[in-house]
Amino acid sequence: MATPAPSAVVELLKPLTWFAPMWAFACGVVSSGVPAAGQWPVIAAGVLLAGPLVCATSQAANDWFDREVDAINEPGRPIPSGRVPGRWGLWLAAAWTALSLAVAAALGPWILAAAAFGLILAWIYSAPPVRLKRNGWWGNAAVALCYEGLPWFTGAAVMAAALPDRRVLALALLYSVGAHGIMTLNDFKSVAGDRRTGIASLPVQLGPARAARLACWVMALPQVAVVALLAAWDRPWYAVLVAALLAGQAALMVRFLADPRGRAAWYNGTGTTLYVLGMLAAALALRPLLQGGA
Template sequence: MDLRDGKGAVGKQTGNQNASKLGLLWRFLKPVTWIPVIWSFLCGAVASGAFGWPDVLGWKFLLGLLLTGPLASGTCQMLNDYFDRDLDSINEPGRPIPGGAISLRNATLLISVWALLSVVAGYLIHPLIGLYVVVGIINAHLYSANPIKLKKRLWAGNIIVAVSYLVIPWMAGVIAYAPEMSGSILWPSLVVAGLFTLASTGTMTINDFKSIEGDRQNNIRTLPVVFGARKAALIAAVLIDLGQLLAAAYLFMLDETWHALAVMLLIIPQFALQFSLVHSPKTMDVRYNAIAQNFLVAGMLVSAFAIRAVNP
């Protein structure tokens, strides 16, 4: 036997195993869920009035991206998978824990390490952000862990997720760059982030359509389970539009007329897509979020620039 072939085979096998482990970790962290949290942090930074192009490559912004993406969001996603492993065995049996690719012991170790790294990263940006990270991790437990498991409690689950995805990272972005912690700087961001959280509560409801059967079997009272798919889609649409309309109204109150009009115009394509969503929620949910979410997050950034104009 050729030793070089054997070594090559061993080396190739080791490389494949390492790649497989990294791929498994990547799936466990659910990168697709990082994007809205990172975007909220960016909006908060813009709204602070002190964030500019030179800051994009600064250590604070890069650490903020790492925090709001793979660290804090990754921690919360792993926690959700850990506590929802029985539910995922019905809805998503291919997930790492129910599929047996990651043991509960290794999952616990990964979550502990990621949570610690998240808090440290947040503290390095600003001590208050370190506290925000702790609150976000607590929210993830409240959402997924028994006996509270807010996911089972109709509105509460979607609200706490929307707050964690939007209000906390948005305010973290403001705090990271704001020259001072004054009410005139913090309050407009808190109001706008809160109103977009109302809209995001609707988008969270749309995410529930894919798991209706498993939720029903496990007595998880999501809106689609309680009201049926079509009524839940209608409720979601109303929340999505109402939150953005109220945000636009608030921008009018700040005399940011053009920004307010831009937010209102961005609602129109979402409204058009909602007819198909309500008509066929189980088949249109993914398509709706893939298209409509772009207009919603654009409205968030427009609102952030409006707040920036108020507090330059």
């Protein structure tokens, strides 16, 4: 039986996609208020879990169940091109699921629960009969939670060895909601294939212009809430910093909205960068509050 080359396996697992959950995990670590000294092995294991394990599992599962769509949109991908032959894509997704659960179990019950929930979302996002990705509202929500909220929660839970503070949970949830808009940006590149295969992404359902406006509002409004919370928690300078990063995103959104399909990738690389910097600023704002037990 033919086996895939290691380079094809790496491509299937999409290392570039690991950044978002690894960054969110780091924000969770920072926001926990727990010193990192003496915790580096646990932090490293958590980063491994967030990116190369759980996120990579979701990518392998998605490519396997999307192989017919990818044959239209991205025929050079490892599975439709035949570089990951037979059922290797499915076997790799299953093996990475088991490995992810084993590492999560070693990190503690809260981390195992978060990882298991994220893996369930990853599979039902792509796999029939549920296949959440067939509807952009539900599919984007599942991915946003897996990429932002759950890794943030996991990072804070790893450090605290307990359920994170309610303020940590509030920020993780708000940035997860905003990430729904980021997921919509990713759908602009595959509108033609999605239409042909019955996937109702938001650009397909609403049209590019309306979907782009929705994505911008969904990204912006949770950040407004973050600014308000930081001000209420007596962290005014951090509130100003997050507001300034949001203002920068708004300026870039104007250019994006003039040509949504042509500039979705551009905005994903510019506006989203400011978004994730705001995540870190918000996490840093919480750190002294939780260290002081306030």
